[in-house]
Amino acid sequence: MSDRITCPVLRARITSAQAAAALINDGDNVGISGFTGAGYPKAVPAALHDAMVDAHGRGEQFRIGLWSGASTAPDADGVLAEAHGVSTRLPYNSDPTMRSLINLGEVDYVDAHLSHSAQHMWFGFYGNLDVAVVEVTAVLPGGLLVPSSSVGNNKTWLDQADRIILEVNSWQPRGLEGFHDIYYGTALPPHRRPIELTDPMQRIGEPYLRIDPEKVVAIVETDRPDRNAPFSPPDENSAAIAEHVVDFLRHEVAAGRMPPELLPLQSGVGNVANAVLAGLGDSEFTDLVAFTEVIQDGMLDLLDNGTLRAASSTSFGLSDVGARRFIDNIDTYKGRILLRSEEISNHPELVRRLGIIAMNGLLEADIYGNVNSTHVMGSAIMNGIGGSGDFARNAFLNFFLTPSTAKDGAISAIVPMVSHVDHTEHDVHVIVTEHGIADLRGLSPRARAERIIERCAHPTFRPALLDYTQRAWTERPRARHTPHLMGEALSWHQRYLETGSM
Known part of the structure; x- marks a missing residue:
């Protein structure tokens, strides 16, 4: 030493x-x-x-x-x-x-x-x-x-x-x-x-x-290594989600809402996030920059292939292979990677000023766009909100990404009402599943419900979601801004707890 x-x-x-x-x-x-x-x-x-x-x-x-x-x-x-x-x-x-x-x-x-x-x-x-x-x-x-x-x-x-x-x-x-x-x-x-x-x-x-x-x-x-999480290649659902996100970003550039090199990227952790980064690496986008929390293998790949010019973060989150690649080539990353305190990497002032594109996962979203990213069936904590709220609420554009079902199809990620709210409908811009992408910006609650069900819900659950939405509209004639059937709003979760399937 x-x-x-x-x-x-x-x-x-x-x-x-x-x-x-x-x-x-x-x-x-x-x-x-x-x-x-x-x-x-x-x-x-x-x-x-x-x-x-x-x-x-x-x-x-x-x-x-x-x-x-x-x-x-x-x-x-x-x-x-x-x-x-x-x-x-x-x-x-x-x-x-x-x-x-x-x-x-x-x-x-x-x-x-x-x-x-x-x-x-x-x-x-x-x-x-x-x-x-x-x-x-x-x-x-x-x-x-x-x-x-x-x-x-x-x-x-x-x-x-x-x-x-x-x-x-x-x-x-x-x-x-x-x-x-x-x-x-x-x-x-x-x-x-x-x-x-x-x-x-x-x-x-x-x-x-x-x-x-x-x-x-x-x-x-x-003299001990970090806990380096294994890196898994994108599965079919993650690859489809990535394709939707990349296509949406192309649309935003074509509409003149962001430059060809996009705006600074923030990416949550996990296989879906890595799949989106891989999708960007296979796209025409270049000269990108990240202002994020964690540099995973996918971001290291983008730095290596030239898609990503530089990355500011507070931490690495690499696999064993990724960590070895970084250590073996550390001098090539100097000046292209900065690590900051999380009070800076996640600071709302900076997220809003820089115009971040935020991409984070969720456990479930409801038909009006509220997102639960922390609690299973409303009560049991999974991990925590982390930095997703720091970025989502203050981002120029935010995505919430998820497969449309979990537990081999027993759970729908799109539900009538989330069992716990981390990100309210006011803070959620875009929801993406393998089935499609729902751009919620500028939409009323009823229009959001139609778009989320049509584009993001799994086909198995769409009829029940449409039925719930239509009956809530009919049965609550004086409460049609965000209509809910209060006796049924969480019945999907209760049914899962009782039977093992929604």
Whole structure:
């Protein structure tokens, strides 16, 4: 680690993961690094798991509040959930073990817009942050840190925590120095200034995280890879969705609503999102730029083939193959990839100013365009809203993408009324399934219903949706703006719960 920890003061604080974990106490709020399985601490959570299990075996309580940038991995969220050592989790989680405890009511989950999490911490909404456990690539003199493969909320955790534990991971390429742009110009209301970013790749900050060295209580050396999600090629439905989106963008360019190189792109995570990126790579579009949260394999492909000129993000979310490709060719990406704090990558001011094209997934949409992206059957959390609301509400144009059915056709993604609302009809521009695309801009609720059913619903469910819509119009003559049959609006969900099919 001689080239990784060059600050002599902090070098003296190198210790084991077990000794570092011993500095975390029952009841502490702990902010950890990590965003979509990249850049999270890998050694301290495992040691903390063991300490929790030992404490519970002695009949002692040992639980913490766990805060992050977004999702982490089984060796962070997962091991702490297995130890039953988490009391509160925020702002986003995708770990199945943690999800189970949240849905069982053991863990209190604060599902927040990602652009809100750092500022709500600054506002004091979450209470005191006792410890920050942050992975970095290198520790330099003067309290400067080279960030690793994600930034997330690291700046805020390091600023606000009483104590800091650093994991210096030699798996992270030393060449990451210079890939980051950390902005320190935010202030509390009413003294805020405009964020002077007018181009997606403009640098407005510094390549380093800053810390007060006196707050660092431990440094742990690691050499462990990120949780790199496998990359799956597009299936038939995802490819069809991608084709609809690319055709729609062609139409928008032809109509003069955006330039030939489009507007900056934001893409959510998952196979559908990667399929859309692949579709753009096969299209005539070039010189594109991204202002997004996560750089997946699909975006790396676009950078490699020249479709994408550059990408600003807060994290990587690569497969093993994608991560190796990035590491092996890291110098070719310098200057074309910037990683920022999520309070900047997701900032509503910047999303609106830059005119982002936002593309995100959903669990279900209703006939009037309300979208549920977080809750299964209205109650059980899936992952969380993440950054989709930050982008959708403020985007120049937003897409919500989904296959029209789930569970082998037992569930329709288009329903009379969503069982939970994350994005209201006012914030949803375009819904896309493998069957078609519904442009909802400028339409009344009844016109939206006709278009969504006709173009996006699976043919198996269309007759029932049309029947519901027509009867609601007939039976509610004084409530025809957005007519619903209140006794039936959620009957599809109830039928699924009772029979296993809508």
